[in-house]
Structure formats: C-alpha cells, structure tokens
Amino acid sequence: MDEPETTSAPEGTPTQTPTEAAGETYCYVHKKTPTKLSCSRCGNPICGRCAIPATVGQHCPDCVAEARKSAPKVKRQMPDSPVVMVIIAINVIMFVGQLYFDDTFTERLFEVPALVADGEFYRLFTAMFLHSERQLFHILFNMYILFSYGPFVEHWLGKVRFIGLYLLAGLMGSAVSYTFGEIGRPSLGASGAIFGVVGALGVLAFHMRGSAQGIAMLRGVVLFAGINLLFGFIVPGIDNNAHIGGLVGGALIAYALTKNPHQLRPVGVQVATYAGAALVVAFLVVRRTDDLRTLFPFLG
Numbered sequence: 001m002d003e004p005e006t007t008s009a010p011e012g013t014p015t016q017t018p019t020e021a022a023g024e025t026y027c028y029v030h031k032k033t034p035t036k037l038s039c040s041r042c043g044n045p046i047c048g049r050c051a052i053p054a055t056v057g058q059h060c061p062d063c064v065a066e067a068r069k070s071a072p073k074v075k076r077q078m079p080d081s082p083v084v085m086v087i088i089a090i091n092v093i094m095f096v097g098q099l100y101f102d103d104t105f106t107e108r109l110f111e112v113p114a115l116v117a118d119g120e121f122y123r124l125f126t127a128m129f130l131h132s133e134r135q136l137f138h139i140l141f142n143m144y145i146l147f148s149y150g151p152f153v154e155h156w157l158g159k160v161r162f163i164g165l166y167l168l169a170g171l172m173g174s175a176v177s178y179t180f181g182e183i184g185r186p187s188l189g190a191s192g193a194i195f196g197v198v199g200a201l202g203v204l205a206f207h208m209r210g211s212a213q214g215i216a217m218l219r220g221v222v223l224f225a226g227i228n229l230l231f232g233f234i235v236p237g238i239d240n241n242a243h244i245g246g247l248v249g250g251a252l253i254a255y256a257l258t259k260n261p262h263q264l265r266p267v268g269v270q271v272a273t274y275a276g277a278a279l280v281v282a283f284l285v286v287r288r289t290d291d292l293r294t295l296f297p298f299l300g
Contacts, residue, residue, distance in 0.1 A: 029061070039063055081151035083159050087166065088143050091190055094129045095139050106130060110188040113178050117292035117299045121285065124174040128167075130188040142190045145224075146197065153200045153254075161257060161270065168277040169196020169250035175284040176245025183292065192242035196250025198225060203254040207261045253277055 027033045027047035035047040040057025051058040059067075098106050111127035131139035154162040173192020181187060202221040208214025225247060232240035256273040258264055265273075293300045 081154045083154050083162050083166075084146060084150035087150075088146060091129055091131070091139065091143060095131050095133070098130065098133045106133065106188070107186075110186045111174055111177065112186050113181055113183045113288070113292065114296070114299065116178055116285075117183075117289045117296070119300055124171060124178060124285065127174060127188045128170040128190055128193050131190070132188070138189065142194055146190070146194050149194075149201050150197050153197050153204065156204055156261070157200070157254070157257065157264075161264075164274050165196060165200055165250060165253050165257075166193050168253060168274060168281070169193050169199070169246045171281045172196065172249030172277065173242035173244075173246030175281045175288075177239050177242040179284050179288045180241045181239065183296075187239045187242060189239070189242070191239070192246030195225070195228075195243045195246035196253070199247040199249070199251030200254035203251050203258070204261060207258065249277060249280075 024034050025036065025045045027035045027050060028044045029050050030047050033047040033049075035045055037047065037051050037058065038045050039060035040054060041059050041063040044060050044062075046058070046060045050061055052061065052064050109123065109126040110130055111123045116123050131142065150162075153165070157165060170190070170193030173195065174187075177187050177192070198221060202218065202225070205214050205218035205221055209218060229240060229243060229247075232238040232243055253273055256265070256276075257270055264270065289300075
C-alpha cells in the first residue's frame, strides 16, 4: 500500500517549537523561564523578575531604560543664589571668630542700647552678623531659613536690590530693637534681616495670590512669621523687636520696589525706596539716642 504523500511547509514559513505549540511562552531575558506576562509597551514576554510595574500593566527593562533616556531633565526649583551663599559664609566666618577668640570679640560687636547711645553706632550693623556661641541652634536655624527662602527673593529682585533689602531690613530690625529694647540688654543675630527676607517673600506671595502656588506660599509665610513671633513673646531672651522691625521693613521695601511678580518699579522709585528706608532707620536711631542721652547725661 502506498504511503500517504506529505507536504512540507512553504519556504519562509515560521515553524513552532513543541513548547510554543503547547501554548508555552518564555521570558525574552530569562529564556528558560516560562511566563504568561508581557510588556504592556512593546509586547515582549517577561517573567516576574523582569516585570517593572507601570501606571498601566508592566514594562520590560528595555522599555524602562529607553523611557528614562528620553525623559526631559527636571530643572532645580531653587534658583542660583550667590548673594545668599556669601551672606551665609560671612555669618559662619563670624561665628567661627566668636568661638576662636575670647568673649571680648562678641562684646565689642553686639548691640547694647547704652553703648550705641554712647556713640558706638556701628553695633547696629555688626550685630546682624553675630550669633550666640552657646546656642548652636541659633545660627543653624537662621542660616537654614535664609538658605530656604533667600534664593527666591534674590532671584525675584536681583542681586543688588536683594543686598539693599537684606541690609536695610536688618538695620530696621536693629533700630527697632534699639528704640524699644532695654538699655543694658545685649542683642545679636541675623534674625532681623532674615525676617526682612521673609517679609519680602510674603509680598511676592501676595502678588501671586491668584495662583495655587502663591496661596500656598502666602500661607507658609504667615504660618512661619506667626509661630516665630508668638514663640518670641512666650520665650524670654528673644528679641522680637528686631523680628518685627525686620519683617515690616522687608515687606515695605519689597512692596515699594515691585509692581507685580514680573515687573519692578522705575529706577527712581527704587532709589527713593532705599533712601526712605535709610531715613527711617536714621530717624529712629537719632530719636532714641537723644532720649537716652537726656535720661543719662554721661552718655555721648
């Protein structure tokens, strides 16, 4: 009897392996591992070791690597801030000097109303760069706040305007502390100037209050200022006068300098703003000095 004639598959037709014919599929990476999973992006079969969870289904290692290469680079949210970094460096250097030298280094530079009234007006400025040697938290907290908030204000106002705001807000804090502080009580710290930066950030947030970012920023500034001022009223030894003076001074200067988040006022207005702030500081200092010299004729 003749054997039945067999026909071969046309050339080029793929042939199945016994396992594929039985419905078995293997991971394309681990070729001996059977699997029923596949990449939801390219369709390659993958095992549990290769499957990387995705929003929908799972992806294979090759697709994930390709996606990472093509993903846009995320820019830093915090802008460059050379002035803030220089100010932090100055404060750190001064603090090291306080630790290295004896107590007379600090005593010659901190603010004491009686000594200021006696003619040592430079103390109103130098006290802004000193911190308590016995409380490391003092400088760490101040520099952290300056590092966190300062770059946004510096980027907004520009380097030169930021320097002017920082120094004048700090002097405003010193002047208010001098005006309302106890005559023999020392005061030191960058808090007045830093509160000025916080006040300026509050103005920026106010300008942006129509956006979700602006509202969140404004809430953060109000919460920070409120908690710290309340803390200053409760805990003895904190110069809240400097905090309030710096906060109000920084906010007023920033508001006078800017029309909105993207537009500054004319140069003449900016110059008048800084000059006006300097005159307010001078007025407070002169008036307080006259009062103290009247009460204590030996001063001056």
